[in-house]
Amino acid sequence: MSTGRLTVLAGPTAVGKGSVAAYIRENVPSVWLSVSVTTRAPRPGEVDGVHYHFVDDATFERMRAEGDLLEWAVVHGRAKYGTPRGPVLQAIAQGRAPLLEIDLQGARQVRETMPEALFVFLDPPSWDELVRRLVGRGTEGEDERERRLATARVEMAAADEFDVRIVNDDVERAARELVSLMSSPNPEM
Template structure:
């Protein structure tokens, strides 16, 4: 079922909804489910220097650029956050996100803890941080192998990095264990809905309450 905002919803400022997890713990699956279910949520499209994977479309999944172009964006302060992951650079373009927040749009970020820290430092009040944990390291290893896309050396590297990423769990507002994808998805939806309702984000509340208290003014 598609989730959409009420026609009578008050004006509000948008939010930056971050999903992080070790590779294989399910954040990309949950992100895809959120985007399919919630028409008021849009994916923040990152720039990256890594080559496209089969099926990835430039401008839809990532903006694929070369390293000199990426470093120019860093030097010109055009990125909200950036990091080097597995030898490639990733970053979030700033201009479109800033404008969207003012217009009340919500952005979904599928990024690691380094990017999360940077976003939080720049836009603390707009950020909601959700970390997804696997049910066990054994299950995480099984999921990585079942992809059939990486060599054993790459999988070993991802497992080592996973334990480092898990150590940053306490830098997030919410932590959800993904032992069942549907249950995990439901919990993440509940977090998103409640964060949209925060008083500080509902910029239309002041005028709305003023009219209730002084209907003849």
């Protein structure tokens, strides 16, 4: 796969964006996955430089102020996330197939600066399944879960802003559908 077109994958919290991206990282080496920066603490099993670049607030703010981020957002009212600009532009220039796994706010920012990108929304099979996944991962307390579910409601309402929607009812199937769209010169929108 060598398209040089940016693909943006977004969707509500706990929909499985990270799982789909991890499947692609492990099974489709031709796709270049951007590694975001974040000010949040690593979750169990996350590796700095692989899953995220974990930085302090001062480093994040310096990157933002210097224009080093393609997009950035404060997510769930707490942690900051952003996409380093340089590596993405370099991957595109090399004709690689770059994939950003980001939130709704970030996707909107990228659309403003790179409208030619393919914007893909990852849907849960149902709202109840999304709640089950969020509760089931056990990484947030009750207050944080409620904050994330409130954010998810807003994110779900924005799905029509995207070019394509994929239902994540099975990680492998959803990842393969995404890779297929990335390979298509004109994905059905």
